[in-house]
Amino acid sequence: MALLHHVAALLVSVTVCLGTERAGVPPVAISSGSRDICKGLECPQFTVLNTTDKWELRHYPLTKWVATNATAMNKQEVGRTMFRRLFQYISGANAANVNIDMTAPVATKAIPGQGPNCESEFIMHFMLPFTYWQNPILPTNPAVYIVQTPPMDVYVRHFGGFATDDDYLENLATLSTDLSTAEIAVEGSFFFMAGYDGPYTFINRRNEVWIVKQ
Ligand SMILES: *[C@@H]1O[C@H](CO)[C@@H](O)[C@H](O)[C@H]1NC(C)=O
Ligand SMILES: *[C@@H]1O[C@H](CO)[C@@H](O)[C@H](O)[C@H]1NC(C)=O
8 A cells, every 4th residue: 555655654754853743633614716715816727626525636737936945844944034035036136137926825845854853855936927937037046946846636725824834734634644544645755835825914814735646
């Protein structure tokens, strides 16, 4: 049962390395996927393949992003630094010296550490506005780069509020357990944390964890 092993390995690594506690998480309502979760900002144009009371399965086409990465024990240690680098890129720290519109979500790929020091790699992404996909403007900071994610199907669980690392990890654990129970094969070595709101949005905040379908 390789798939169960993968999910179990992801969970073990997250539990051991990122320190989540498998606290009881109240179930959350799952949206139909039809409303505008990006609140007027440009965001990747996914299609909903399936919806259950536990997750939404989405297909994302190839998507272009500006990204930066860091290694740390948890996202909280490096989140601000990564965000600032990307924010500077859209605020003019780029080869054309132009302002670039903010998009949604801020998507952070986490590759939980397996090593003895348990450090994980975090790669934070802002989607490039579609107008720049053909000819992305290069960043001036060498720690910032343009990347594309391949087409992928992802299982999504969402929750509200101001998300902490623990909130993401608890929801990841719940989603991972639900998928494992359904014997669904997933990519077990990384996951995504997606946040749709800036710090000054106080209501209807949306956060998601994504696990990629195998
Ligand atoms: C959609 O979900 C249902 C219920 O879990 C499942 O039986 C079906 O195979 C799923 N379809 C796809 C395309 O994942
Ligand atoms: C960032 O990613 C590159 C390419 O994968 C890697 O070589 C580098 O070590 C990473 N930097 C950090 C700080 O994790």
